Amino acid sequence: MNDTVMHVGGASPYDVVVGHGVAARLPALLGPSVERVAVLYAGSLGALADPIVDALVEHYDVLALGLPEGERAKTAPVAADCWEALGEAGFTRSDAVVTLGGGSATDLGGFVAATWLRGVRVVHLPTTLLAMVDAAVGGKTGINTGAGKNLVGAFHEPAGVLCDLSLLASLPREELVAGLGEVIKCGFIADPEILEIVERTDPDVLNADSAELRELVERAIRVKIDVVVGDLREEGGADGHPGREVLNYGHTLAHAIERTSDYTVRHGEAVAIGCVYVAELAARAGSLEPAVVARHRATLSRVGLPTSYDAASFDDLHAAMKVDKKARGSQLRFVVLDDLASPRILAGPGEADLRAAYEAITSAG
Numbered sequence: 001m002n003d004t005v006m007h008v009g010g011a012s013p014y015d016v017v018v019g020h021g022v023a024a025r026l027p028a029l030l031g032p033s034v035e036r037v038a039v040l041y042a043g044s045l046g047a048l049a050d051p052i053v054d055a056l057v058e059h060y061d062v063l064a065l066g067l068p069e070g071e072r073a074k075t076a077p078v079a080a081d082c083w084e085a086l087g088e089a090g091f092t093r094s095d096a097v098v099t100l101g102g103g104s105a106t107d108l109g110g111f112v113a114a115t116w117l118r119g120v121r122v123v124h125l126p127t128t129l130l131a132m133v134d135a136a137v138g139g140k141t142g143i144n145t146g147a148g149k150n151l152v153g154a155f156h157e158p159a160g161v162l163c164d165l166s167l168l169a170s171l172p173r174e175e176l177v178a179g180l181g182e183v184i185k186c187g188f189i190a191d192p193e194i195l196e197i198v199e200r201t202d203p204d205v206l207n208a209d210s211a212e213l214r215e216l217v218e219r220a221i222r223v224k225i226d227v228v229v230g231d232l233r234e235e236g237g238a239d240g241h242p243g244r245e246v247l248n249y250g251h252t253l254a255h256a257i258e259r260t261s262d263y264t265v266r267h268g269e270a271v272a273i274g275c276v277y278v279a280e281l282a283a284r285a286g287s288l289e290p291a292v293v294a295r296h297r298a299t300l301s302r303v304g305l306p307t308s309y310d311a312a313s314f315d316d317l318h319a320a321m322k323v324d325k326k327a328r329g330s331q332l333r334f335v336v337l338d339d340l341a342s343p344r345i346l347a348g349p350g351e352a353d354l355r356a357a358y359e360a361i362t363s364a365g
């Protein structure tokens, strides 16, 4: 099947390409004006990085830097090591960074590219479903500090994103399923066809080779592109649409779950629980129909995502939500739905509703 090219407009336009084998487009995408390429790859993915580095070596001076595993890549010392390596290799403004890995690698690598000489080109080759549909697209980069996740970062649009579905073949099932949490989120906030695909497809068929997974990837990326192009710097959307904040559907509780569980719950799993939570909240503090709430549970659990949670008390999660950076002032903010694909901001819901919604996800499985 042909590759799918999705254009991202704005001040720094670029393409997101989806297909099997699209990593081979990398030299053409970097072009002839680049001399040096730093490949910042998740250290455990050497087998995926080798052929990509081999293809680049024919055209460029290549610096291959293996990163620490997962979230341990997103630290200031790792960024500093990368800056040192770029300096020793004599990286100039016309050279480029390539990231290969999950969202940890794209966030760290994007941050290094954003900061080296105040910004050099970066191309992302995401290798997790989550990174394809979320982290690699949209230009947000960042690292963690002792005080919390993603507190230091920069907006830096990539020069291109190559979503090579073949790279997903080795991804552990639970990582793929976690990525589906963000995909299904996109179904609720903007593209209900995503929900229909999930509902009519045998979950086992959602793998690296399937046309259905590919369509889900493309639809979720389309949702993200449409939202970020409408709201590149997170200033809010037009006509009362929440703008980029809509992508945080389910995330207020999800971040609280991640933090209070010491990040033992995967992000996509926490988002799944958080989506059911805001659906329950919208049924109480808004006008969401019970059938749409039920559909949250049905689609998310169908692919193996959790839809209930009882490992923390409401009071602990409530306190954690209040310190989330997404809260403005003392008011908690949630993206809620009035209906499928009809999102709005719910600011400052009453504690009774917040608690009742939590009770609904604690008891109902």
Ligand SMILES: NC(=O)c1ccc[n+]([C@@H]2O[C@H](COP(=O)([O-])OP(=O)(O)OC[C@H]3O[C@@H](n4cnc5c(N)ncnc54)[C@H](O)[C@@H]3O)[C@@H](O)[C@H]2O)c1
Pocket (backbone or CB within 6 Å): 042, 044, 045, 069, 070, 071, 074, 101, 102, 103, 104, 105, 107, 127, 128, 129, 130, 131, 134, 135, 136, 137, 138, 139, 140, 141, 142, 149, 150, 167, 168, 169, 170, 171, 172, 175, 267
């Ligand atoms: N910048 C953004 O807009 C944005 C959006 C969403 C998430 N994020 C960030 O993304 C990160 C999470 O990303 P993630 O879920 O991709 O996790 P991850 O990058 O930590 O990868 C998860 C695990 O899967 C392994 N892995 C990755 N690809 C593989 C493959 N093809 N085969 C086998 N193993 C593979 C990784 O080595 C790692 O152990 C978080 O730090 C989050 O903050 C950023």
Ligand SMILES: [Zn+2]
Pocket (backbone or CB within 6 Å): 134, 182, 251, 267, 271
């Ligand atoms: Zn997310």
